Amino acid sequence: MKTLAVTLKKMLRILTGFFILILIQFLSEKIIHLAGLNFPSTILGMIIFALLLNFKIIPVKLVKDICTIFISILPVLFVPLFVGVTVYYNLIKEDLAAILTVIVLTTFITMVLTAIFTDKMMEWTGKKNVR
Numbered sequence: 001m002k003t004l005a006v007t008l009k010k011m012l013r014i015l016t017g018f019f020i021l022i023l024i025q026f027l028s029e030k031i032i033h034l035a036g037l038n039f040p041s042t043i044l045g046m047i048i049f050a051l052l053l054n055f056k057i058i059p060v061k062l063v064k065d066i067c068t069i070f071i072s073i074l075p076v077l078f079v080p081l082f083v084g085v086t087v088y089y090n091l092i093k094e095d096l097a098a099i100l101t102v103i104v105l106t107t108f109i110t111m112v113l114t115a116i117f118t119d120k121m122m123e124w125t126g127k128k129n130v131r
Contacts, residue, residue, distance in 0.1 A: 010065060017066030020058060024049050054125075 028045035031037075052058040085092065092099060 013062060014065045014069065017063040020063055021049070021066060024052070 025041065025045045028048055029041040032039055032041045032044060049058075053060060053063075
Protein backbone atom coordinates (compact mmCIF):
# COMPACT_ATOMS: atom_id res chain seq x y z
CA MET A 1 0.00 0.00 0.00
CA LYS A 2 2.84 2.37 0.85
CA THR A 3 4.53 1.62 -2.49
CA LEU A 4 1.34 2.56 -4.32
CA ALA A 5 1.19 5.88 -2.48
CA VAL A 6 4.83 6.61 -3.34
CA THR A 7 4.24 5.69 -6.99
CA LEU A 8 1.14 7.88 -7.19
CA LYS A 9 3.00 10.75 -5.56
CA LYS A 10 5.83 10.44 -8.08
CA MET A 11 3.37 10.29 -10.98
CA LEU A 12 1.68 13.43 -9.68
CA ARG A 13 5.07 15.21 -9.49
CA ILE A 14 5.83 14.13 -13.06
CA LEU A 15 2.47 15.42 -14.32
CA THR A 16 2.86 18.65 -12.35
CA GLY A 17 6.37 19.17 -13.72
CA PHE A 18 5.19 18.47 -17.25
CA PHE A 19 2.35 20.97 -16.83
CA ILE A 20 4.80 23.60 -15.52
CA LEU A 21 7.14 23.11 -18.49
CA ILE A 22 4.26 23.27 -20.98
CA LEU A 23 2.90 26.40 -19.30
CA ILE A 24 6.31 28.12 -19.45
CA GLN A 25 6.67 27.19 -23.13
CA PHE A 26 3.16 28.47 -23.87
CA LEU A 27 3.84 31.75 -22.06
CA SER A 28 7.16 32.25 -23.85
CA GLU A 29 5.47 31.70 -27.22
CA LYS A 30 2.75 34.22 -26.33
CA ILE A 31 5.36 36.78 -25.18
CA ILE A 32 7.32 36.39 -28.43
CA HIS A 33 4.14 36.66 -30.50
CA LEU A 34 2.73 39.67 -28.64
CA ALA A 35 6.06 41.50 -28.61
CA GLY A 36 6.57 40.76 -32.30
CA LEU A 37 10.10 39.58 -31.66
CA ASN A 38 12.16 37.43 -33.98
CA PHE A 39 13.53 35.26 -31.18
CA PRO A 40 13.17 31.52 -30.48
CA SER A 41 10.44 30.94 -27.92
CA THR A 42 12.27 27.86 -26.66
CA ILE A 43 15.26 29.99 -25.64
CA LEU A 44 13.01 32.50 -23.89
CA GLY A 45 11.26 29.58 -22.18
CA MET A 46 14.58 28.22 -20.91
CA ILE A 47 15.54 31.68 -19.61
CA ILE A 48 12.20 32.03 -17.81
CA PHE A 49 12.53 28.49 -16.43
CA ALA A 50 16.07 29.16 -15.17
CA LEU A 51 14.98 32.40 -13.51
CA LEU A 52 11.98 30.75 -11.86
CA LEU A 53 14.23 28.00 -10.50
CA ASN A 54 16.97 30.42 -9.45
CA PHE A 55 14.61 32.64 -7.48
CA LYS A 56 12.94 29.54 -6.02
CA ILE A 57 9.52 30.44 -7.44
CA ILE A 58 9.33 26.87 -8.73
CA PRO A 59 10.74 24.27 -6.32
CA VAL A 60 13.26 21.96 -7.99
CA LYS A 61 11.49 18.89 -6.58
CA LEU A 62 8.43 19.67 -8.73
CA VAL A 63 10.31 19.49 -12.03
CA LYS A 64 13.22 17.16 -11.20
CA ASP A 65 11.41 13.94 -12.18
CA ILE A 66 10.12 15.18 -15.54
CA CYS A 67 13.48 16.74 -16.39
CA THR A 68 15.18 13.42 -15.63
CA ILE A 69 12.74 11.66 -17.97
CA PHE A 70 13.31 14.22 -20.74
CA ILE A 71 17.08 13.93 -20.41
CA SER A 72 16.87 10.14 -20.62
CA ILE A 73 14.94 10.28 -23.92
CA LEU A 74 16.98 13.13 -25.39
CA PRO A 75 18.84 10.95 -27.94
CA VAL A 76 15.52 9.91 -29.48
CA LEU A 77 14.75 13.56 -30.20
CA PHE A 78 17.74 13.73 -32.54
CA VAL A 79 16.38 11.06 -34.90
CA PRO A 80 14.44 13.60 -37.03
CA LEU A 81 17.66 15.61 -37.38
CA PHE A 82 19.52 12.64 -38.82
CA VAL A 83 16.63 11.82 -41.14
CA GLY A 84 16.73 15.43 -42.38
CA VAL A 85 20.47 15.15 -43.01
CA THR A 86 19.94 12.11 -45.22
CA VAL A 87 17.08 13.76 -47.10
CA TYR A 88 19.02 16.96 -47.81
CA TYR A 89 22.44 15.36 -48.23
CA ASN A 90 23.05 16.86 -51.69
CA LEU A 91 22.38 20.39 -50.44
CA ILE A 92 24.52 19.87 -47.37
CA LYS A 93 27.36 18.37 -49.41
CA GLU A 94 27.73 21.57 -51.45
CA ASP A 95 28.35 23.78 -48.39
CA LEU A 96 29.83 21.22 -45.99
CA ALA A 97 32.99 23.24 -45.22
CA ALA A 98 30.99 26.36 -44.38
CA ILE A 99 28.50 24.38 -42.29
CA LEU A 100 31.26 22.66 -40.31
CA THR A 101 33.05 25.97 -39.77
CA VAL A 102 29.89 27.56 -38.41
CA ILE A 103 29.23 24.55 -36.16
CA VAL A 104 32.76 24.62 -34.71
CA LEU A 105 32.79 28.39 -34.21
CA THR A 106 29.35 28.59 -32.65
CA THR A 107 30.12 25.64 -30.37
CA PHE A 108 33.31 27.34 -29.19
CA ILE A 109 31.54 30.69 -28.69
CA THR A 110 28.71 28.98 -26.80
CA MET A 111 31.17 27.18 -24.53
CA VAL A 112 33.06 30.40 -23.75
CA LEU A 113 29.88 32.40 -23.11
CA THR A 114 28.45 29.61 -20.95
CA ALA A 115 31.64 29.52 -18.87
CA ILE A 116 31.57 33.30 -18.41
CA PHE A 117 27.86 33.29 -17.57
CA THR A 118 28.27 30.43 -15.09
CA ASP A 119 31.22 32.16 -13.44
CA LYS A 120 29.24 35.40 -13.09
CA MET A 121 26.20 33.54 -11.74
CA MET A 122 28.37 31.77 -9.18
CA GLU A 123 29.85 35.11 -8.09
CA TRP A 124 26.39 36.65 -7.96
CA THR A 125 24.92 33.85 -5.85
CA GLY A 126 28.00 33.62 -3.64
CA LYS A 127 28.71 29.99 -4.47
CA LYS A 128 32.02 30.50 -6.30
CA ASN A 129 34.38 29.70 -3.41
CA VAL A 130 32.27 26.97 -1.79
CA ARG A 131 34.06 23.64 -1.55
